[in-house]
Amino acid sequence: MAGPTIDALGQFSLTTGLGPLGRAGHFTNSNETMLASAVIIVGLFALGLRRHALVPGRLQSLVEILYEFVRNMCVDTIGEEGLRFFPLVFTIFSFILLGNLLGLFPYFFAFTSHIAVTLALSLFVFIFSTGVGFYTHGFRFFKFFVPAGVPVWLLPLLVPIEIISYLSRPVSLSVRLFANMTAGHVMWEVFAGFMLLLTASFGIYGAFASVVPLGLNVALAALELLVAGLQAYVFAILTCLYLHDAVHMH
């Protein structure tokens, strides 16, 4: 059949970026957006902190608000020990937030919609927090899988459940972010494709009818903006929660 088709998944396919140099180093289009996110974050700090103003301007305020937001999240969730992990949580949060937000713009690759990316991030968080647990408590960290105040005969049932739930953390953490971002972008693409299909099939009437998917996409844009912020927050707060478990074991 001739005419346009909806290619909702083409937007996720990886190519190489940054020209021939990038091709030689296998630098992907996804990494281009990652680089843009990192540059924007660093640029925000550089511009916002040009003057260490007592009364902050707009950019300095933005940087300070971001700083205090993540810092409070760390301290509230992990406790005072959380300040040690603050730079790490900040890096992860700002990177995912910028990735989600940039992914909403045309020509920017939504790298958080790649399971490989989110899985790598959550596996790092999982392995790191487990490492923190063993570093803090030694082998007593295994007690984390033995719920307190439970009759002994229930333990053979509960300990495997605890272990499975612990091991499923990186899966849920990565799939949540990946699925949210993928679903949003697929829906956008599908509704945009509808407009082309309608116009191709029904001519001028179809073009008028395209107002409906266009309106849906506008509404979806607002939702995606919310999801972008929310999922970055969820990822960061769950990272804090896992670190809390590692530090406090309960």
Place this chain on the structure above:
Amino acid sequence: MRRISTAILLALAPSAALAEGTMPQMDFANPLTSYQVLWMAVILVVLYLLLSRWGLPQVGKVLENRSAVIARDLAAARAAKLEADKAVAQLNATITQARGTAQAEVAKAVATAKADATATAAALAAKLDAKLAESEAQIAATKAAALAAIKPVAAEAASSILLKLTGSLPAEDKLATRVNDALAARKAA
């Protein structure tokens, strides 16, 4: 027919699109899938080092500096208020003291004036009393003199009346006694 097939295509488009090809995200055979993770690790490490060594401590310093300045200014304001309170208290004390002094002074002046007035009044009264007594004595003397003077006049008048009526002069001493009696009786009446 064409319309119907288009409608069906529209309805099935999302699932068709997903089923059409495999998701690029699941294409782990593609070496780029792994390379993007590798490059992400590089980017994240650089970002982490930049943020933890350079960016975040700066923000922390700015915030710390701000809270220090605010605390300092608050302390200064509090000290200034304390000083102002002290000055006000001192002022109030001074006012109270001045008022007390003034009141004492006024009371003293009033007492002095009162004493003076009393003394003056007493002196005046004494003077008036003396004058009164003197005048009374003078009146009494004048009266006595008048009374003494009236007796011979009365006796003479009585003897001349009797001479006219009887043609004889009464006895001197008898007349004097009768005149005295009559004067006494008049005085009693």
